[in-house]
Amino acid sequence: MDKPFLTDIKTLRKRARQHIERGAVTPGYRADAKKVIEILNEALATEIVCVLRYKRHYFMAQGIHSQAVAAEFLEHANEEQGHADQIAARIIQLQGTPNMNPEGLTSRSHSEYKEAGTLVDMIKENLIAERIAIESYSEMARYFGEKDPTTRRMIEGILAMEEEHAEDLASLLATLDPSKG
Numbered sequence: 001m002d003k004p005f006l007t008d009i010k011t012l013r014k015r016a017r018q019h020i021e022r023g024a025v026t027p028g029y030r031a032d033a034k035k036v037i038e039i040l041n042e043a044l045a046t047e048i049v050c051v052l053r054y055k056r057h058y059f060m061a062q063g064i065h066s067q068a069v070a071a072e073f074l075e076h077a078n079e080e081q082g083h084a085d086q087i088a089a090r091i092i093q094l095q096g097t098p099n100m101n102p103e104g105l106t107s108r109s110h111s112e113y114k115e116a117g118t119l120v121d122m123i124k125e126n127l128i129a130e131r132i133a134i135e136s137y138s139e140m141a142r143y144f145g146e147k148d149p150t151t152r153r154m155i156e157g158i159l160a161m162e163e164e165h166a167e168d169l170a171s172l173l174a175t176l177d178p179s180k181g
């Protein structure tokens with residue numbers, strides 16, 4: 001007899017009935033939910049710090065080249081807010097609580113809140129923050145692997161956008177600061 005690849009229907013139905021208060025987290029969930037929530041809360045803090053930094057830069061951007069750059073900062077700020085919302089929603093699905101407490105925000109965040117003085121420095125700081133996010137989301141995606149494919153796919157989607165952000169900023173930098181081109 002071939003060993004069946006899937007759990008039989010009867011067992012599946014029985015398992016789904018257990019602990020229904022846990023919502024989307026079924027007995028088949030293979031990751032450590034507590035650890036996943038902890039990691040996602042760090043990602044949430046990172047996104048919130050990125051929103052604040054991009055917003056600050058959006059309002060502070062000045063000079064003749066600044067209109068296009070400011071528009072880019074605003075677009076990124078809104079997209080980082082979207083990431084924060086996605087992550088918070090996933091934390092809820094995993095029966096956790098999203099940590100939005102401003103206290104300790106900068107130490108939970110992977111990226112930094114750097115104000116920067118000039119337009120070029122703002123772009124550089126944002127590019128550095130994006131590169132930090134790219135590294136940490138890549139690590140997270142590898143960690144979630146097959147244990148939590150839903151969280152992994154969400155993180156991979158966000159990662160792809162951070163890569164676009166980094167590319168946008170690198171292009172802007174090349175236009176404004178030819179030495180970096």
Ligand SMILES: [Fe+2]
Binds near residue numbers: 047050083133158162
């Ligand atoms: Fe983001």
Ligand SMILES: [Fe+2]
Binds near residue numbers: 165
């Ligand atoms: Fe980003």
